[in-house]
Amino acid sequence: MPRYNPAEIEPRWQAYWEQERTFSTAELPQGEKRYLLDMFPYPSGSGLHVGHPEGYTATDIVARFSRMRGKSVLHPMGFDAFGLPAEEHAIATGEHPRIQTERNIAEFTRQLKMLGFSYDWERVLSTTDPEYVRWTQWIFLVLHDTWFDPQQKRGRPIHELPIPDRVQAQGADAVERYRAEFRLAYETEAPVNWCDKLGTVLANEEVIDGKSERGGHPVRRIPLRQWMLRITAYAERLLSGLDSLAWPGGIKILQQDWIGRSEGAEVDFFVGGAEDFEAWKRQRQAVGLPEIPEEETLRVYTTRPDTLFGATYMVIAPEHPAVPRLTTAETADVVNRYCQAAAFKSERERTQGDRTKTGVFSGSYAMNPVNGQKIPIWVADYVLASYGTGAIMAVPAHDERDFEFARQFDIPIVAVVEPLPQAENREQILAGEACFAGVGRAISSGRYDGQPTAQVKQLIVQDLSAGGLGRKAINYKLRDWLFSRQRFWGEPFPILHELDPQGQPTGVTRAVPETDLPVELPELKDFRPHGRPEPMLEKAADEWLFVELEGRRYKRETNTMPQWAGSCWYYLRYIDPRNSQALVDPAKEQAWMPIDLYVGGAEHAVLHLLYARFWHKVLFDRGYVSHDEPFQRLVNQGMILGEAELTAYQTESGTFISPSDVRRGEQGLTTAAGQAVLPVAVDESQVIKQGDGLVLADRTEIRVESRSFKMSKSRGNVVNPDDVVRDYGADSLRLYEMFMGPLEATKPWSMAGVGGVRNFLDRSWRMIVQQDAADVVLAQEIVDQQCDSDQARVLHRTIRRVTEDIENLSFNTAIARMMEFVNFFTRQRSRPRAAMQAYVLLLSPFAPHVAEELWRTLGGKTTLAYEPWPTWDEAALIESTLEIPLQINGKLRAKIVVAANSSREELQQAALQQPRIQAELSGKQIVKTIVVPGRLVNFVAK
């Protein structure tokens, strides 16, 4: 009987591991440690899909491999369990989100356990656990209690913030307000993306094309009191910290671009009238550049101070505080209307679409500090209030956006940078008819003329600084992080707002005392939004909402934290998941951190990783963790696409045409002649291969397209791991996920491929287990004797390659090596037991269940999880003879078998003896001979 039967083997070994606590991890590592982390999943109602086990299997292989190499391994799993779907479910059904969340977690847990991952399940956590929420809130209070010291470039306790005397003199409330301006967690009135339909505010990343990511409902911008995190203070550290990390280059670049550092200058333009300009300049010369510009100046940020002489107008953002000041009686109406319209549009609407620039003249003029030229000030929404100073000097000759705007509104264009002589459309650029954003030499720029751009930049900034008119400046695209949501299903903020005797807020806030954490969510009977922009928790009963503390009355903060909060620090909690005294014990933290390998999807390349790094740096500055960066090595697993789909194209009249004859235009798919074309799904049986492609079997001149698509419910190509495990077993699923291709690559699913690796496991089984016995007994070929030299070579080569491939995360090739091993040994009449045991150990990280079973059959008494990893013997790898290719003029002409250690001369002689080579060379002259010992011989002949 005993065929390989995963349905019986797998649950049995899973139960064994659980009962024996095989993978429970010691509190502290002994010897070398490995912290191997998966990005934890959101437990959605649809369960695991086959994308999840891809990364999970990769880290599990490394975890099992590392244990066998004697490392202490921390390999945990948990759940990112706050999130909108559970709340939407609650709104629809009235069921508390916690109930559905727990059900989903139970289902995920079942599925994860079914796949045999060697997680330490005793450390499992969920971001929704009250004990976890407690420490999320605690970290928020750390952020609230921290300011960033720009001198020391680090976060420090708020009580260390120097308070200016003038503030101190105004009393405690003034001091508190002053501090609030510096805290890393602060409140502000911010324009937010409000969605009427969802009844909630959305983060920018949750808004796609002016619509909500979830549901596609319209979104508009309204101002609302928000919690923000001052991540911008850490921009420089977040940028420079990337250098030391072993991350994919592309991800680092994404983060760099997101942070968006630029160097330039801030320049003040005088807007107080031409007659006072000289006086203003003299005054600036005397007192220097003020920290905050006076009312009669407009401060701009530019990365091209060298083009200052080409500034022909200025633009301020519609939200700029100077807008009313710069508006005149005549322009007031137009400007007001323009600003209001801009405010109503979402950031997305303002920055996308037709791209035709809009704007209105403010009515005022500014004086260019370098040449005293009077230039108009416009209000336009192509300038963002949230970047730089919210105002720009516009140099249409050397900035595409300004150029477009100037063309539209007939504003002069003056070239002040001369391109290199060979530049194309140089004449047009100099005539102000084309835009040139590159570098060159200064022209029409007074005493700077003739100097290269880089030098002019430097000189102008120097001169501006000396005159008190400007200074060097650095800016970042990164914005502060909008950290509050108006939903129910999130962590409450541990913040209290003080009330006066009339029940009105006094504006003073305080933190909930640490001993009162966690602040749990209030009980609600009804989860439907109240439809106002205010947070959901406003619906809470008064007993929750109002708090008395030390004789004062407070109202609780009713915003909740975004889903990011829990995922920003979960990797720390795994280290010490039950600690009730601290988020993590410092000794354990120091022992296990940093994370040696972090595997997850590229969709978290920017936000999750940036936010988590930010929190980590704050915790580091405040002394709660021992490293500056949490994720030493990062790998992004590739996306798994659906099974390849065959498509043929058919015109309306039913004629099939080849894909190359299909045009993709505004009308959709058409023929070259304009006739509509429809894609038709084709079955594999209707298709044959021909030449370099596939064609219809009965119409071989018609080509068929083969493509894979993202898995989606709507396309119906989602693969469910439960089905795969039922039909093939978990070991086959794991193996297939790794065999498909490189971990980082996007690759299509193929059920036939799963069958292929299942076949390999069957063969592995039959190599060791007797086929027609009643019980699981060893195959007759298994012998207790030494490998012969061929067997030893195959064995040791396999050990070496599998070991090196795992170290390089090259799992697909590791599996190919094991397949070669099985192909070789199934053909051997005698198979040494030791070789079989070594093989089973190599297989075990990939297919742990069948490996355990085979290990036991081969005489193992307990789990193989801590058996020493096999080592290879270099001596066994050496081959006595080699086949060497012989080339003439780089073309392969013959092969010879020679002793492996043949010298250069011996090789050349043997090659010249070879009959075919002799024949080819006769009548020719050998110009050159290349001999690479162990590799090849190449004759260059004429």
Next chain:
RNA sequence: GCCGAAGUGGCGGAAUUGGCAGACGCGCUGGAUUCAAAAUCCAGUGCCCGCAAGGGCGUGUGGGUUCGAGUCCCACCUUCGGUACCA
């Protein structure tokens, strides 16, 4: 537009980093076994010409470097992913 990744048989993918292109798997073809099928085993399988021996061509396209290029350099094309006026 910009940034990133990638283009190798019918398909998924290998190739010690400049040295026999196509490992391994799927699929397909033929054979053994079987009453038959499944399963299993054996052999073959880049394309073209040829009965064969053999020959020619071949890693997205075009050029280059080299005795030798999938791999290095230059230009371009295509696909996928990300991003959007950041001064």
